[in-house]
């Protein structure tokens with residue numbers, strides 16, 4: 122299956138990897154930014170033919186392969202792509218998976234200049250601890266990786282996902298006033314402020330629903346059944362991870378307690 126290609130802004134080519142799924146939507150979006158001098162944002166999964174296709178889509182010298190985070194659907198293909206393009210790979214902090222040993226380390230606010238544009242590193246932990254977004258100036262396109270998706274909501278899963286840290290990142294991203302969001306999965310977002318508000322509201326709503334359900338002691342499975350009400354087993358596993366992440370936040374804030382192993386309830390006022 123050939124990758125889907127779409128020119129989403131002047132000098133921004135979105136290339137979607139053929140790895141569709143419940144977490145990846147249509148597949149992972151990789152971006153070629155610039156024309157004669159280019160940046161790659163995310164290398165996609167390590168899939169036969171995909172990195173070759175990315176390399177064949179370039180129209181100039183690739184000066185850097187930038188990664189939003191070290192999950193395999195974004196970074197898996199980076200070592201091979203880097204060697205195909207003879208381009209350096211950049212990621213925030215030392216790569217936890219070890220697959221990117223030797224990659225360059227991004228710094229907050231570091232800028233990459235290509236053809237009158239600059240692409241700036243914006244730390245945005247929450248989905249993963251190492252996650253960064255990239256803001257292109259002057260048109261303020263935010264390359265958001267898995268922090269904000271074109272459809273649905275992003276998965277925050279423990280131990281590396283953290284709901285409080287994630288909400289803080291969303292607030293900081295909104296303050297940047299992006300004009301458009303180029304997400305790691307799903308279509309371009311043309312109303313960033315509304316979308317980010319929607320994300321924050323969604324998390325807060327889920328939290329309220331969990332707190333309401335935790336009036337009586339419940340297990341994670343019972344919470345998923347009551348709050349999410351889904352029967353698809355794959356989606357159910359994702360919902361469990363999401364509930365665990367929300368519980369971790371509420372436990373830390375001492376608003377919920379674990380009463381017996383695996384059963385939780387709202388903490389009685391002391």
Ligand SMILES: [Zn+2]
Nearest residue numbers: 192194267305
């Ligand atoms: Zn992803």
